[in-house]
Amino acid sequence: MSTDVMIYANDLTKNFGSFRAVDKINFEVRRGEVVGFLGPNGAGKSTTMRILTCFISPTGGTAKINGFDVFDDPLAVRESLGYLPQRAPLYLEMSVYEYLKFAADLRQLDDATFRKRARSVVEVCGLAQVLGKEIRHLSHGYRQRVGLGQALIHDPPILILDEPTSDLDPNEKAEFLDYIKQIGQERTVLLSTHNLSEVEIACARAIIVSKGRVVADGPLDEIRAKSGRVRYVVSVQESAGSTPYRGQGQPPKQAEVEAALGKINGVKKITELPTDERAHTYELSTDEGVDLRAELFQLIVQKGWVLLELHRDAQTLEDVFRHLTIGDARRNRTLDAGADEDEDEDEDEETEEETEESDDDSDAKDKD
Amino acid sequence: MATTEELRDDVHEADEAAEHEEEESDESNGKSKKELPATAQPKVFERKPGAGLRNILTITRREFKAYFDSIVAYVVVCLTLLIVGVWFFFFGFWQVDRASVSRLFDGVGSLPILLSFLVLPLLTMRALAEEKRSGTIELLITMPVKDSEVILGKFFAALGLTAVLLLCTLIYPIAMFMWPWHMGPLDWGPVTTSYLGLLLMGGAGIAVGMMFSSFTENQIVAFFITAAVLALLWFIGSIVEFVHGPVGDAISFVSFQTRFVPFSRGLIDTRAVIYFLSITIICLLAAFRSLESRKWS
Numbered sequence: 001m002s003t004d005v006m007i008y009a010n011d012l013t014k015n016f017g018s019f020r021a022v023d024k025i026n027f028e029v030r031r032g033e034v035v036g037f038l039g040p041n042g043a044g045k046s047t048t049m050r051i052l053t054c055f056i057s058p059t060g061g062t063a064k065i066n067g068f069d070v071f072d073d074p075l076a077v078r079e080s081l082g083y084l085p086q087r088a089p090l091y092l093e094m095s096v097y098e099y100l101k102f103a104a105d106l107r108q109l110d111d112a113t114f115r116k117r118a119r120s121v122v123e124v125c126g127l128a129q130v131l132g133k134e135i136r137h138l139s140h141g142y143r144q145r146v147g148l149g150q151a152l153i154h155d156p157p158i159l160i161l162d163e164p165t166s167d168l169d170p171n172e173k174a175e176f177l178d179y180i181k182q183i184g185q186e187r188t189v190l191l192s193t194h195n196l197s198e199v200e201i202a203c204a205r206a207i208i209v210s211k212g213r214v215v216a217d218g219p220l221d222e223i224r225a226k227s228g229r230v231r232y233v234v235s236v237q238e239s240a241g242s243t244p245y246r247g248q249g250q251p252p253k254q255a256e257v258e259a260a261l262g263k264i265n266g267v268k269k270i271t272e273l274p275t276d277e278r279a280h281t282y283e284l285s286t287d288e289g290v291d292l293r294a295e296l297f298q299l300i301v302q303k304g305w306v307l308l309e310l311h312r313d314a315q316t317l318e319d320v321f322r323h324l325t326i327g328d329a330r331r332n333r334t335l336d337a338g339a340d341e342d343e344d345e346d347e348d349e350e351t352e353e354e355t356e357e358s359d360d361d362s363d364a365k366d367k368d
Numbered sequence: 369m370a371t372t373e374e375l376r377d378d379v380h381e382a383d384e385a386a387e388h389e390e391e392e393s394d395e396s397n398g399k400s401k402k403e404l405p406a407t408a409q410p411k412v413f414e415r416k417p418g419a420g421l422r423n424i425l426t427i428t429r430r431e432f433k434a435y436f437d438s439i440v441a442y443v444v445v446c447l448t449l450l451i452v453g454v455w456f457f458f459f460g461f462w463q464v465d466r467a468s469v470s471r472l473f474d475g476v477g478s479l480p481i482l483l484s485f486l487v488l489p490l491l492t493m494r495a496l497a498e499e500k501r502s503g504t505i506e507l508l509i510t511m512p513v514k515d516s517e518v519i520l521g522k523f524f525a526a527l528g529l530t531a532v533l534l535l536c537t538l539i540y541p542i543a544m545f546m547w548p549w550h551m552g553p554l555d556w557g558p559v560t561t562s563y564l565g566l567l568l569m570g571g572a573g574i575a576v577g578m579m580f581s582s583f584t585e586n587q588i589v590a591f592f593i594t595a596a597v598l599a600l601l602w603f604i605g606s607i608v609e610f611v612h613g614p615v616g617d618a619i620s621f622v623s624f625q626t627r628f629v630p631f632s633r634g635l636i637d638t639r640a641v642i643y644f645l646s647i648t649i650i651c652l653l654a655a656f657r658s659l660e661s662r663k664w665s
Contacts, residue, residue, distance in 0.1 A: 016665070053510040057663040067411045076413030078512040085510070089503030091430070093437040105426040106511040108416050150507070 004030045006158050006188035007052065011061035014047050014212075021047045023212035024061065031157070034184035036199035037192040039209035040325050045192040046086055048209070049162050052190075053083045066158060079107070082156040086163050088147030092136035096127055096146050099135060103150040117153050124179055125149045126172075140167035148176075159183075161191040165198055177202040196317045206317075210325040224317055233273070234261065234296055235281040235309035248304025254280050260299060266290045279308055415512075423513045427521025428528065435491070435529050444490050445533050451477050456540055469541045469554065473562045473632040479537060480628055483570055484598035487533065491526045492577025493591040496659065501585040505659075519656050523574060530570040534563055558634035565631025568644040569624055573598050575651035582658040598624070605629075 007029040014022040022044040029035050039045050050056045052063055054074035063070045066080035090099060100121065104114040122128050125145040130138060135146060144167045151159060159180075165173045180189055180202045193199060199206050199220070206223055208216040216223050238251050245251050254272075257280050262270050266286045273281040286292060293312055300307045435441035455477025456469070472479055499505035508518060545554035577594040584590050605625025608616055620626040627640040 050506070055506055055510050055662070056665075068413060073413050075415060075512050075514065076411075078510055079413075083507070083510045085503065085506045087503065089507055091434065091504055092502075093434055094430070098433075102426065102430055103511065106423055106513055108419055108422065108512075147507075 005064075006031050006066055007160075007190060008064040009048070009052070009061070010063070012048065012051060012058050012063055013060035014044075014051060014056070015059045021212055022051070022058070025209065025212070025214055027207050027214060027217055029188050029190055031188055032185055033205060034180060034189040034191070034203045036203035036206040037190055037209070038194065038196070038199060038206055038321060039192075040194065043209045043325065044212040045209060046162055047212075049083075049085075049160050049190070049192060052077075053081065053160055054078055079154075080156060081158040081160055082151030082154065083159075084144075084147045084151045084161045084164050087166070088140075088144045090135050090143055090146055090150075093134060095132055095134050096138075096149075097131045099146060100149055100153055103153050107154040109154060114153075117155060121149045121152050124152065126175075141169060141172060144168060145172075157187055159187060159189045159191075161189065163193055164191055165193060165195065173198065174201075196321055200317060208321060208324055215324045216320070220317060223320055230286050230290070230312060232284040232286070232292060232296065232312045233281065233309060234284065234300075235275070235279050235307070236300065237279050237306035237308050239278050245306070247306045252280075252303065252305055257305070258282065260303065261296075264292060264295055264299065266292055281309070419512075420514065420517055423517045424521045424524065427508075427513070427518060428524040431495075431522050431525030432528050435525070440490060440494070441529060444487050444529070445536055448479075448482050448487055448533055449536060451482060452479060452537055453540070469544070469559060470632065472537065472540065473566075473628075479534070479566055480569060480624070481602060483530070483566065483573060484602045484624070485595055487530065488526075488570065488573035488577050488598060489591045489594040491529055492574055492581050492594060493587040494581070495522045495526065495578050495590075496582040496655065497584050497587040497590045501587075509659075515659050516656055519578065519652055519659065523571075523578060523652060526574045526578070527567075527571055530574065531567060534566055534570075538563075555634075558632060561634050561636055562632045564636065565628050565640070568631075568641060569628055572624070572644040572647040572651070575648040575655070579651040579655045579658070582655040601625075 005028045007027075009025050009027050012022055012025040013020070025044070025048060037045055037048070047056070051058045051070065052065060054070050054077050057071065065077040068076040068080065070077050091102075094102065097118075100118055101114065104117070109117065122131065125148050127142075127145060127149055130142055130146075135143060138146070144164065148161070148164060151161070165176055168176060177198055180191065183189070184202075191202070203220065205219050206216070207214055208223070236252065236257050237245075237247070238254070239245070258270060258272070261267065261282055261284060264284075267284050268287065269285045271283045273283055275281045284292070291312070293310065296310060297307070452472065455475065456471050459471070459475070459477065475481075496505070499508065509515065541554060541559055543549060544551050573594075576597060577590070580593045580597070581587070581590040584593075601622065601624045603625070604619050605623030605627075608620045608623065608626060611619060621643075627637070627643055630637040630640060
């Protein structure tokens with residue numbers, strides 16, 4: 001284990017009664033890395049973070065922070081990290097300044113250091129306007145900023161942030177992620193979220209957990225490439241309504257278009273997407289490394305059709321995430337869990353999407 | 369003229385003393401280090417000397433201020449002064465017809481009963497229950513503090529407020545016997561021991577309250593259980609007269625009342641002192657264990 005490894009988890013396991021919240025999680029985070037810790041609700045993200053911050057003890061396995069074991073040296077561990085728990089639970093009756101001072105006192109900062117650090121923290125977290133206000137009068141966004149402020153007050157080498165952006169507005173989020181990226185250059189940041197676009201902005205690497213296990217760990221590109229599929233969307237005009245059809249001859253029939261597209265070399269799968277009667281839209285999937293756009297264009301020109309839309313996208317992180325953690329959502333929806341959990345996981349992702357939102361809510365309750 | 373040389377010597381001596389102290393603290397750290405297994409990690413963590421005490425003080429200060437930031441402190445102090453005042457003047461002082469404040473420490477509206485029923489449960493109910501409910505405990509515990517420091521910090525804050533409250537009640541004897549009125553010579557001995565007894569009993573009661581507060585996330589539950597237990601511990605002392613034999617002995621052993629009565633008569637009973645201190649320590653340990661148990665649940 002090199003000294004550069006700031007967060008080290010080895011076979012970390014945590015049981016709550018008969019429920020296994022974290023199941024043999026292994027990962028390492030090095031200095032200068034910003035790592036997104038992803039997973040659906042109830043996947044064990046917060047539990048892992050609580051173990052890493054010595055709030056709870058693991059049932060099995062070891063974890064080291066900054067070279068200190070969470071079991072043997074909890075105080076050393078806590079001293080080397082700044083932690084922002086979910087929903088930033090702060091003392092509501094204290095003012096922002098008092099809270100920062102309190103955190104600094106517990107971290108044994110002397111007055112001069114505190115003043116210096118406080119100035120930069122206030123600037124970074126945008127707390128200047130609310131410094132004298134009681135925390136109870138602040139909005140959730142501001143509370144989260146204060147929470148972040150206390151985590152940064154002692155300039156820790158390691159930051160563990162549990163859903164730090166959940167209550168921020170889009171501007172604040174962007175600012176915050178920029179800042180994380182910036183401080184991540186010489187520090188170690190582990191941040192959990194289920195907002196994937198944030199991970200794409202701030203992190204170079206992601207760890208995806210599902211059902212208490214790590215299902216993916218690596219640079220974002222690698223994770224994205226995991227399923228290795230590329231998608232094309234082609235839309236061809238079918239009818240121009242009252243205006244004259246601008247293509248050659250008659251507008252094409254649906255079957256005609258589908259057959260022609262299906263014949264192109266490299267097309268693995270073709271599905272029609274729902275559209276109105278004026279156009280046909282198809283989704284083609286191919287292997288990675290083949291670019292069909294030129295051929296598609298040629299085909300359509302040759303036939304004399306009117307092309308309304310053509311675009312290609314690699315599978316998004318979101319798709320991968322859904323693909324990897326789909327069992328979780330399914331398990332939560334069926335009462336007799338585990339019975340048919342592993343069946344046809346890859347199919348019907350459409351329905352998953354629709355129910356994802358409502359699912360998240362019930363998950364959160366389950367976890368509490 | 370005190371030469372600069374002399375000054376320099378002084379500084380030098382002070383430095384030496386400081387060094388000496390550091391050595392000493394190093395030694396005490398060294399002892400605990402030796403207990404670690406020989407397979408110690410390459411990094412060895414050492415806390416800044418005095419960090420523990422400073423943490424306790426920081427937490428105590430915060431908690432003490434929190435009492436005044438919420439209305440708890442004002443409610444407790446005002447209510448107590450009011451009830452004790454009414455009791456002392458209308459049902460006690462004039463009836464006893466003596467230059468005595470013994471009514472402050474005896475009877476329905478007296479200080480020990482108010483402490484048990486109202487003050488201590490109110491001061492301790494939030495201590496850990498509310499922190500657990502609102503989740504603030506997570507931020508507190510993940511700071512570099514020990515669980516024991518959290519418990520002690522909160523304990524001293526409550527004890528401090530109890531002391532403030534007791535100081536406030538001193539206005540009654542002072543007003544009656546020193547200024548503005550002089551109702552006669554007051555024997556301050558029993559008053560002093562009574563206050564000492566109240567403080568000791570208060571400490572034990574706070575520990576009991578913190579223990580129950582650490583068992584639940586609901587501060588109302590913590591309040592009622594603490595009040596019930598403290599009231600029970602007080603009032604079983606009243607039936608001692610009617611119960612004889614080993615049962616009676618046992619009751620008079622555990623009752624706060626029988627332990628407190630000697631103090632109100634001007635007697636510092638070492639057995640009572642030790643009893644109250646033991647209760648304090650045992651209950652604080654229980655609270656500590658309960659706080660620690662979050663790790664394993």
